Amino acid sequence: MSTAVTVSALEFAYPDGRVALNGVDLAVEAGERVAVLGPNGAGKTTLALHLNGIHQSASGTVSIGGLEVVEESLPEIRKRVGLVFQDSNDQLFMPNVGEDVAFGPANLGLRGEELGRRVDHALTAVGGEKLAPRPSHHLSGGERRRAALATVLAMEPEVLVFDEPSSDLDGAGRRELVAALSPLPLTLIVITHDLPLALELCPRSVIMRDGRIVADGPTGDLLGNAGLLAENRLELPFGFTLDR
Amino acid sequence: MGAGHSHALYVHEHSVVHALAPEAKLVGAFGFVGCVAVTPREAIWAFAIYALLLGLLVSISRIPPGFVALRLTAVAPFILFALFIPFIAAGERIDVLWTTVSVEGLWGMWNILAKATLGAGASIVLTGTTEIPDIIRGMGALRVPALFTSIAMFMVRYLELIADELRRTRVAMVSRGYDPRWLWQARPIASSAGALFVRSYERGERVHAAMLSRGYTGTMPALGHSPATTRQWVAVAGLVVPCAGVAIVALLI
Numbered sequence: 001m002s003t004a005v006t007v008s009a010l011e012f013a014y015p016d017g018r019v020a021l022n023g024v025d026l027a028v029e030a031g032e033r034v035a036v037l038g039p040n041g042a043g044k045t046t047l048a049l050h051l052n053g054i055h056q057s058a059s060g061t062v063s064i065g066g067l068e069v070v071e072e073s074l075p076e077i078r079k080r081v082g083l084v085f086q087d088s089n090d091q092l093f094m095p096n097v098g099e100d101v102a103f104g105p106a107n108l109g110l111r112g113e114e115l116g117r118r119v120d121h122a123l124t125a126v127g128g129e130k131l132a133p134r135p136s137h138h139l140s141g142g143e144r145r146r147a148a149l150a151t152v153l154a155m156e157p158e159v160l161v162f163d164e165p166s167s168d169l170d171g172a173g174r175r176e177l178v179a180a181l182s183p184l185p186l187t188l189i190v191i192t193h194d195l196p197l198a199l200e201l202c203p204r205s206v207i208m209r210d211g212r213i214v215a216d217g218p219t220g221d222l223l224g225n226a227g228l229l230a231e232n233r234l235e236l237p238f239g240f241t242l243d244r
Numbered sequence: 245m246g247a248g249h250s251h252a253l254y255v256h257e258h259s260v261v262h263a264l265a266p267e268a269k270l271v272g273a274f275g276f277v278g279c280v281a282v283t284p285r286e287a288i289w290a291f292a293i294y295a296l297l298l299g300l301l302v303s304i305s306r307i308p309p310g311f312v313a314l315r316l317t318a319v320a321p322f323i324l325f326a327l328f329i330p331f332i333a334a335g336e337r338i339d340v341l342w343t344t345v346s347v348e349g350l351w352g353m354w355n356i357l358a359k360a361t362l363g364a365g366a367s368i369v370l371t372g373t374t375e376i377p378d379i380i381r382g383m384g385a386l387r388v389p390a391l392f393t394s395i396a397m398f399m400v401r402y403l404e405l406i407a408d409e410l411r412r413t414r415v416a417m418v419s420r421g422y423d424p425r426w427l428w429q430a431r432p433i434a435s436s437a438g439a440l441f442v443r444s445y446e447r448g449e450r451v452h453a454a455m456l457s458r459g460y461t462g463t464m465p466a467l468g469h470s471p472a473t474t475r476q477w478v479a480v481a482g483l484v485v486p487c488a489g490v491a492i493v494a495l496l497i
Binding site for chain 1: 405447453457466
């Protein structure tokens, strides 16, 4: 198996001096599904923003499929890494969903029929064939999240990074999202503190705290370690038991 | 573009005017308003022709007359101002009913009344038959710089979200017993406006990050917009050319 994502000794501090990443090392194989768990402020989203070069490292490196994330490689990196943001409203900025889904591939230079096919394909993948003509502020939370996912899938990325996929979703919206994500043949990195979602989608998890990775292993093992979870302010929902 | 009922000014109908490309409608509306604006106020017959043409346009557009009348109330403040002019203007005065008014003032009032109403009527037809995103696309097709059209597009997209945040802030204030009656109680409103500005600014940064993530390099990609056909331009000329003719005749005589 080839390595899809390699992060080594990554450090980053925000302009106000707050250290967000403090030596992150992570390797993700192609096709692997990894959940990044951790309390609020652990640096999870900051790490995600490094994977496609929105933030550039102060020290350390990030490589995607062997290509290092540097200024010159950004166009190629952004083709390879799709990032779905926590607030779908940030992701859906065009007048309607169809145009939003077309935005990425159009930036890659696609036009006409080929562009139309990409849009249809991405919307079908998230079960949102009927969403194309609708303005995004008229969508329900679940529809909006799936539309945001489609905008990224239309870029046909190799690596999909999803920041808090289940936040603000009701039960049905969450189930529809899992159904859309499960069959995708992609390397998947899911940032979440929804532990059952991590268990459902990702065989492997890492736990982040204070800007570094403090645990890495099979999701079931990590979630079964009550001490580890407590140390990292993570909790399984009340009444939830692991089938192991 | 079937973008749904996205704004209150739009009348969901199927008419030839609805089907026109937005850039053609923009040129038509601006052409019409331009002709009205340059027509001398004394040419009352010209304004009658403009009103007739506008009425015809409204009926072709299938916009209910009641809707037009309701929307026309938007010009009420100007008309209110215009009503004062005959009383305060100088010059020759004539007796009307129980008082005397200025002749010059009456013409001034008529000028504002006629032009504001016709101008507003044209914009009601434009916005009643065109979704706002389409109007912005039309501006793009008319070579308005992409920077302006992008800003307008984002404003339309996020205005509703910002209004929503404002509503939530207000509810949060009212829930905690804030019920301002005097000017010196306005401080929380001012500080919440500041917070709203910062939140909008931060959202702007996040939207920009989302755009960069999808390969944005500084120019918006042109997406499936079918340009106005020759027939559509001819149809628009069918409105603007007679208006221009009327304006020219009115200016010459």
